[in-house]
Amino acid sequence: MNTIYLVGFMGCGKTSVGRELSKRLEVPPYDVDSTVEKDRGQTIREIFKNEGEEAFRNYESLAIRQLPVQHAVVMTGGGAVVREENITYMKNNGIVIYLKTSFPVLWSRLMTEEERNKRPILLTSTREEVQKLFNDRSSHYEKSDIEVITDQLTTEEVCDQILEKLSRLNIQ
Numbered sequence: 001m002n003t004i005y006l007v008g009f010m011g012c013g014k015t016s017v018g019r020e021l022s023k024r025l026e027v028p029p030y031d032v033d034s035t036v037e038k039d040r041g042q043t044i045r046e047i048f049k050n051e052g053e054e055a056f057r058n059y060e061s062l063a064i065r066q067l068p069v070q071h072a073v074v075m076t077g078g079g080a081v082v083r084e085e086n087i088t089y090m091k092n093n094g095i096v097i098y099l100k101t102s103f104p105v106l107w108s109r110l111m112t113e114e115e116r117n118k119r120p121i122l123l124t125s126t127r128e129e130v131q132k133l134f135n136d137r138s139s140h141y142e143k144s145d146i147e148v149i150t151d152q153l154t155t156e157e158v159c160d161q162i163l164e165k166l167s168r169l170n171i172q
């Protein structure tokens with residue numbers, strides 16, 4: 001099995017769905033954000049604060065390339081696809097799945113203190129700025145191999161749809 005890469009905007013469920021999907025497929029899950037945090041010995045928030053977003057993007061790109069391209073589920077961060085070479089790498093090495101969620105649903109999922117604190121961009125941007133980021137990134141996510149609309153679905157149902165779409169394509 002080629003690695004499955006989950007992409008989509010912050011709050012679409014990449015981390016939660018990836019955990020569940022990896023259990024169902026009986027392969028290990030790798031969260032790119034957690035990989036970066038482990039590699040650098042700092043939280044994402046600390047990296048943004050101490051070294052800036054560009055340094056984080058470099059670590060994120062390296063982490064994607066250091067994870068297995070077989071028998072794994074990789075959960076990316078929402079900004080990973082902005083570097084064109086990252087989505088090209090993921091599509092060449094595995095199957096890229098876009099968890100598509102509308103902006104109001106994302107915003108409501110991200111409004112708790114806990115979710116905001118994990119994501120430095122949310123701490124320094126207005127709703128309008130985050131909405132613009134969402135609009136700007138959508139065309140990058142659309143390059144994925146498969147798309148699942150998550151607005152009305154639980155994480156389990158998102159997994160069901162992913163598995164169904166993979167089996168229809170004879171991938172899993």
Ligand SMILES: Nc1ncnc2c1ncn2[C@@H]1O[C@H](COP(=O)(O)OP(=O)(O)O)[C@@H](O)[C@H]1O
Pocket residue numbers: 008009010011012013014015016017109110115150153154155158
């Ligand atoms: N399908 C869903 N329905 C409801 N809440 C969800 C769903 N997917 C994720 N969430 C919630 O949204 C928040 C962000 O989820 P997370 O998996 O961290 O997203 P991401 O990794 O894409 O940023 C978490 O509180 C999570 O429980």
Ligand SMILES: O=C(O)C1=C[C@@H](OP(=O)(O)O)[C@@H](O)[C@H](O)C1
Pocket residue numbers: 008009010011014015033044076077078079080118119120121
């Ligand atoms: O969209 C982004 O630029 C980011 C998304 C985050 O991951 P999630 O998409 O898992 O929240 C994390 O990589 C970082 O805070 C930056």
Ligand SMILES: [Mg+2]
Pocket residue numbers: 014015033075076077
């Ligand atoms: Mg995540």
